[in-house]
Amino acid sequence: MSDAAAGSAIELRQLTKVYKAKEGDVRAIDALDLQVERGEIFGLLGPNGAGKTSTVEICEGLEEPTSGEVRILGRSWGEDSQGIRERIGVSLQETKFFEKLTVLELLELFASFYAKPMPLPELLALVGLEEKATQRYQNLSGGQCQRLAVACALIGYPDLLFLDEPTTGLDPQSRMRLWEVISSFREGGGTLLLTTHYMEEAATLCDRLMIIDHGRCIALGSPKQLIAELGAGHVVSLEAPGIGERLQAAELSSLASVRESTSLGDELNLTVEEPHVALPAILSLLREKNIELAGLSTRHVSLDDVFVHHTGRHLRDEEPRK
Ligand SMILES: Nc1ncnc2c1ncn2[C@@H]1O[C@H](COP(=O)(O)OP(=O)(O)O)[C@@H](O)[C@H]1O
Ligand SMILES: [Mg+2]
Secondary structure, three states: OOHHHOOOOEEEEEEEEEEOOOOOOEEEEEEEEEEEOOOOEEEEEOOOOOOHHHHHHHHOOOOOOOEEEEEEOOEOHHHHHHHHHHHEEEEOOOOOOOOOOEHHHHHHHHHOOOOOOOOHHHHHHHOOOHHHOOOEHHHOOHHHHHHHHHHHHHOOOOOEEEEEOOOOOOOHHHHHHHHHHHHHHHHOOOEEEEEEOOHHHHHHHOOEEEEEEOOEEEEEEOHHHHHHOOOOOEEEEEEOOOHHHHOOHHHHHOOOOEEEEEEEOOEEEEEEOOHHHHHHHHHHHHHHOOOOOOEEEEEEOOHHHHHHHHHOOOOOOOOOOO
């Protein structure tokens, strides 16, 4: 077996990236270890500023790490950058193409970079842009631009594909189309590193994912595993002014079927095993304490709850950078 055929698709060891800035240094990635196996759809999930793009751009050879080791498809960038480049596909967080070129002209341009590009009719069908082939880039919708960027990433039959927030800002229909493109890439045996701040996207698409915050791994596993680690299947969310200070964690977690409580200001989240058992106990405690609720909801545990569990913040609080 050749060196390049051995090993994981991506191996990062103690990866660190510090940006020098006037206001002070920014530690965007902080001693991150990451291993993505071949054939995996691996997700980096985290809020804005977590270090996702920095990580991906180092893997793509577009940014230099401050320290740490990077191996892509068994090689390092210093050793064989051409070899890596031929086997990866990249779609950046933001892509700008020539405004006046048509979809077909842009794809022809990208096809010319590869010895054996995917036939363009096949590629257009894959990303659902057949009807837009003769449209200029400047007249495409956001979803169509994003699918075109993914088409450019797929054109050289990459073994390893990087998609940085491919569905941010897209309407639900465009998002579904991109999810289909990703599924068909997976069926062909490709490896994908995907970043997203959408927990549903990570839960639906990824075999495994790493939740990152401040450049550090806070949880790693399959979506199912991460959710199972919370030890309860449901969340009861209570809203009342200052509720987090008015109830003690210990008295909450001693209630029937309640596992854990997390206070988020005027919101209190309880992970519970059986809502029908926990709710009467919760309501009776609230009556005892004279706490009037402004709202109560129950839901299945999600990856957002995993994030809340580790950080005390919601993933959804932070809006993506435009
Ligand atoms: N070129 C840069 N110079 C200075 N700081 C940067 C630069 N690029 C990113 N950062 C900072 O590094 C952190 C991580 O950014 P990024 O990797 O883009 O996160 P994400 O993709 O998860 O939103 C943020 O605090 C961001 O402001
Ligand atoms: Mg980013």
